[in-house]
Amino acid sequence: MKWLLDSIANVGALAAFFGDVIGTALTRPRYVGETIRIMWVLVVRCIVPVGLAVAPVGAVISLQGLELFRMFGLDRLLSSLLGTAIFREYSPALASVMVAAQAGSSIAARIGTMRVRGQIDALAVMSVDPMRYVVVPGVIACAVVTPLLNVLTNVLGVASGWVFAVPLGGVDHGAFIEHLTAQITPADLWVGLGKCVLFGTSVGLIAGHLGMRVKGGAEAVGQAANDTVTQTIVLILLVDYVVSMALLGAGL
Amino acid sequence: MIGVAAEFLLFAERALRAQLGRFPPIDVLVRQTYQAGVGSVALLTMLIVFAGLNLSVQSYATFERFGGQDFLGMFAGIGGVRELYPVMAAVVCGARIGANLAASLANMKISEQVEALEVMSVDPMRRLVAPRLWAVTFALPLLCGYADVVGIASSYVGAVYQLGLDGGTFMSQLHEFVGLSDLAVGLFKGLVFGWIVALIACFHGYRAAKRDGAEGVGVATNRAIVHGAVVCIVLNLAMSWVLYG
Numbered sequence: 001m002k003w004l005l006d007s008i009a010n011v012g013a014l015a016a017f018f019g020d021v022i023g024t025a026l027t028r029p030r031y032v033g034e035t036i037r038i039m040w041v042l043v044v045r046c047i048v049p050v051g052l053a054v055a056p057v058g059a060v061i062s063l064q065g066l067e068l069f070r071m072f073g074l075d076r077l078l079s080s081l082l083g084t085a086i087f088r089e090y091s092p093a094l095a096s097v098m099v100a101a102q103a104g105s106s107i108a109a110r111i112g113t114m115r116v117r118g119q120i121d122a123l124a125v126m127s128v129d130p131m132r133y134v135v136v137p138g139v140i141a142c143a144v145v146t147p148l149l150n151v152l153t154n155v156l157g158v159a160s161g162w163v164f165a166v167p168l169g170g171v172d173h174g175a176f177i178e179h180l181t182a183q184i185t186p187a188d189l190w191v192g193l194g195k196c197v198l199f200g201t202s203v204g205l206i207a208g209h210l211g212m213r214v215k216g217g218a219e220a221v222g223q224a225a226n227d228t229v230t231q232t233i234v235l236i237l238l239v240d241y242v243v244s245m246a247l248l249g250a251g252l
Numbered sequence: 253m254i255g256v257a258a259e260f261l262l263f264a265e266r267a268l269r270a271q272l273g274r275f276p277p278i279d280v281l282v283r284q285t286y287q288a289g290v291g292s293v294a295l296l297t298m299l300i301v302f303a304g305l306n307l308s309v310q311s312y313a314t315f316e317r318f319g320g321q322d323f324l325g326m327f328a329g330i331g332g333v334r335e336l337y338p339v340m341a342a343v344v345c346g347a348r349i350g351a352n353l354a355a356s357l358a359n360m361k362i363s364e365q366v367e368a369l370e371v372m373s374v375d376p377m378r379r380l381v382a383p384r385l386w387a388v389t390f391a392l393p394l395l396c397g398y399a400d401v402v403g404i405a406s407s408y409v410g411a412v413y414q415l416g417l418d419g420g421t422f423m424s425q426l427h428e429f430v431g432l433s434d435l436a437v438g439l440f441k442g443l444v445f446g447w448i449v450a451l452i453a454c455f456h457g458y459r460a461a462k463r464d465g466a467e468g469v470g471v472a473t474n475r476a477i478v479h480g481a482v483v484c485i486v487l488n489l490a491m492s493w494v495l496y497g
Contacts, residue, residue, distance in 0.1 A: 052482045056489035109470045237302040244309045
């Protein structure tokens with residue numbers, strides 16, 4: 001029971017925090033330089049783990065999908081399964097999970113460390129709003145960087161799927177490309193990118209929220225970083241499912 | 253980069269020797285397995301329910317395009333049991349168990365408790381690392397099996413109650429195409445992932461030095477999660493390739 005009440009309180013606090021972030025982000029002054037700096041750091045830190053995590057998924061889909069489609073003699077259709085699965089589902093979800101693991105935890109740890117050292121209070125004393133200077137750039141950076149990385153992982157996922165389907169699996173190259181281009185609509189791409197914006201924003205929000213809530217010492221910082229990862233993964237899968245249902249209902 | 257890889261291999265060799273040398277005391281092992289396994293059940297349940305539902309919904313959208321929605325049971329079963337659930341279990345448990353292992357070892361390391369053990373001529377590899385490796389190696393296949401059950405159940409719920417497919421067709425597809433060998437492959441993957449996640453976490457925890465201080469703990473935790481996830485995903489491809497390629 002207490003667990004339930006705690007989680008409801010947690011969700012409420014997060015919603016209030018979200019409102020606060022939006023309100024702050026829409027008003028001046030904005031720290032554009034700081035935002036761009038954080039974006040650059042995130043891109044550099046995330047590009048390798050995100051790429052390495054998503055690329056094998058395309059290969060696995062080809063590997064298993066080919067076996068299934070062969071049973072019905074449909075192996076020419078493999079690329080349409082591969083394309084939609086990568087563009088709509090696996091690339092956005094997995095890229096966001098890795099961004100949460102790599103960037104979200106480090107943002108939470110950074111904010112938490114600033115909190116523990118009293119730097120957040122020092123900013124407030126200097127009449128720099130810590131929400132404005134520390135939290136909002138992180139959220140915006142996550143929301144922008146995740147879709148950018150997703151573009152890369154879309155390409156990587158389809159490319160690794162191609163490697164396992166065409167040279168290794170014996171599917172005809174022309175058929176692969178034809179079904180890929182025939183089945184993938186711009187809507188698939190936009191759905192994936194939209195999801196990434198949503199997921200990236202929630203990574204930044206949860207990281208900022210848990211980071212700002214840190215009280216105590218180094219252990220609390222580690223705990224915040226860790227909680228950021230697990231909570232974001234739960235949220236990503238939940239949102240993913242809700243979005244999939246909504247899109248299915250809308251017929252997209 | 254290469255230096256770290258070499259260091260990791262040396263660590264793996266020492267850890268494996270300690271792990272296989274003498275079986276750790278049962279009470280320590282049970283406590284560690286309990287912490288690793290039971291502690292992850294709630295998180296894993298939540299994730300797998302959504303992953304299973306999503307597997308149905310999303311593959312339905314794809315299969316519908318060429319009228320193959322009746323094969324959903326087969327796809328959800330094979331894709332889930334062979335690939336998705338073991339990897340999910342590994343990544344999620346890596347994020348929880350691995351992070352905890354790395355944080356606790358790094359904490360011991362920076363407060364010089366590991367050196368204190370060495371001074372007392374207790375081998376820290378045998379005392380600290382080996383039981384943890386055994387515990388996670390035991391726990392993850394169990395979690396994988398649990399994830400298979402929860403995942404298939406939620407795929408069924410998604411297919412039948414949300415998408416309005418025929419439950420009998422789903423079940424017969426499942427019976428026909430998902431065999432014990434698929435289950436065994438999934439559990440075996442869980443075993444390997446458990447060991448490697450624990451090893452990577454222990455390695456990063458063990459590498460934290462006193463001069464890194466509290467930040468060292470954070471870095472170790474972060475690396476344990478990210479490296480664990482990437483290695484599991486890449487390893488999953490390698491194993492699938494060997495088994496099905």
